[in-house]
Amino acid sequence: MPSPDTDDKLDPQQERVLRKLRGFAAFSGILMGFGFLALFGAIGYRVMVGWKSTPKEITGTIMLPQGAQVLSSTVSDGLLAVTLSRQGVVETRLFDIETRAPRGVLSYAHEP
Structure with a gap:
């Protein structure tokens, strides 16, 4: 049984796969970070600008032509x-x- 202190070296092919996997994980993390920034940016924009309010009550008379x-x-x-x-x-x-x-x-x- 090998001791935990022993460094097990990976062969070059395994190193390439591990490097690609780390690159994919980093790209995925960055992409998810941009997604969260977009989400929180949209929420912040709505809070700062305000939600569209419902229109107020409209009352009054509009004159239209006779017989319309x-x-x-x-x-x-x-x-x-x-x-x-x-x-x-x-x-x-x-x-x-x-x-x-x-x-x-x-x-x-x-x-x-």
């Missing part, structure tokens, strides 16, 4: 988009959420 029928509406980036049909013409009107002021009109037409 609302087809749909959506809120995005501080704008309210209302798609309506009026006299057979479909259009989308954009309004500012805070002031309810008109911001634009998109009309739709068929290709000739």
Whole structure:
């Protein structure tokens, strides 16, 4: 039985395999470290910038043209988009959420 004090030498092929294994382990550790940095960076960013809050309650009246029928509406980036049909013409009107002021009109037409 060999004593623990005796140095057992590895042959060159075993040394190469052990060196490759150490390299793979180091690469894996570095890659995992970058993953943790990205994860904690994203969490820190959300904490510092803040989570997107739920939109506040929107109340008020928006004046639409006489005889207009609302087809749909959506809120995005501080704008309210209302798609309506009026006299057979479909259009989308954009309004500012805070002031309810008109911001634009998109009309739709068929290709000739």
